[in-house]
Amino acid sequence: MSAAEQAASKRNAGYRAAEEVEDGMNVGLGTGSTVFFAMERLGERIAKDGLSIAGVPTSYQAAIRARRYGIPLTSLDEHPELDIAIDGADQVDPALRLIKGRGAALLREKCVCDAARRAVVVVDGTKMVETLDAPVPVEVLPFAVEAVSRRLAALGADPVLREGVKKDGPVVTDNGNFIVDCGFGTIADPGRLETEIASIPGVLECGLFCAYTEKITVIVGEEKGCSVVSLH
Numbered sequence: 725m726s727a728a729e730q731a732a733s734k735r736n737a738g739y740r741a742a743e744e745v746e747d748g749m750n751v752g753l754g755t756g757s758t759v760f761f762a763m764e765r766l767g768e769r770i771a772k773d774g775l776s777i778a779g780v781p782t783s784y785q786a787a788i789r790a791r792r793y794g795i796p797l798t799s800l801d802e803h804p805e806l807d808i809a810i811d812g813a814d815q816v817d818p819a820l821r822l823i824k825g826r827g828a829a830l831l832r833e834k835c836v837c838d839a840a841r842r843a844v845v846v847v848d849g850t851k852m853v854e855t856l857d858a859p860v861p862v863e864v865l866p867f868a869v870e871a872v873s874r875r876l877a878a879l880g881a882d883p884v885l886r887e888g889v890k891k892d893g894p895v896v897t898d899n900g901n902f903i904v905d906c907g908f909g910t911i912a913d914p915g916r917l918e919t920e921i922a923s924i925p926g927v928l929e930c931g932l933f934c935a936y937t938e939k940i941t942v943i944v945g946e947e948k949g950c951s952v953v954s955l956h
């Protein structure tokens with residue numbers, strides 16, 4: 725897929741997801757290039773059609789984008805139950821289990837996904853895979869990063885501390901933590917691995933999302949149009 729085709733696919737997925745949002749909804753706003761297209765379209769609907777919504781952003785980056793598009797913001801404290809969450813993903817398998825976290829926003833993204841009645845996941849076709857095998861990002865308390873990395877290696881990972889592109893040293897998340905990217909190769913049992921990673925003291929969250937398959941709708945953008953996948 726060329727870069728132009730991928731951008732068109734992401735845009736189509738994002739724009740289609742924005743149509744799932746109805747007047748009065750509280751909306752979880754994920755982080756990433758695809759969900760930012762959904763925000764762009766929501767901004768248009770707010771400006772042109774008077775759509776009234778409030779968004780809960782999952783990162784500083786999402787909050788900045790939302791403000792740019794004129795989306796009013798609220799917090800998870802104000803709205804601990806959300807009508808819908810829209811977010812991207814790095815991989816989606818046929819059971820609608822996800823790997824997320826390339827943008828290092830996975831901790832808040834999982835909180836928002838958990839709080840939402842429905843989760844709409846927006847991807848281009850390259851993200852749809854038969855078996856999850858991308859590195860799993862794990863958000864780790866800096867105090868415990870070496871100890872956690874040893875535990876992750878014992879689970880079969882090849883843990884790599886994520887470093888900044890535009891800054892020296894480790895990436896520091898919006899929550900003040902580090903990200904350790906864990907290549908496991910092909911993941912035979914993603915749900916079990918998610919539970920095992922979560923049980924390590926010092927792990928805040930990991931990018932495997934296996935518990936939300938029933939409420940997830942995946943919108944797969946194509947160069948012209950999109951397809952919709954859900955288990956119900």
Ligand SMILES: O=C(CO)[C@H](O)[C@H](O)COP(=O)(O)O
Binds near residue numbers: 755828
């Ligand atoms: O999980 C994420 C951020 O933490 C993103 O949603 C995921 O990386 C997809 O990003 P993009 O839409 O830019 O491909």
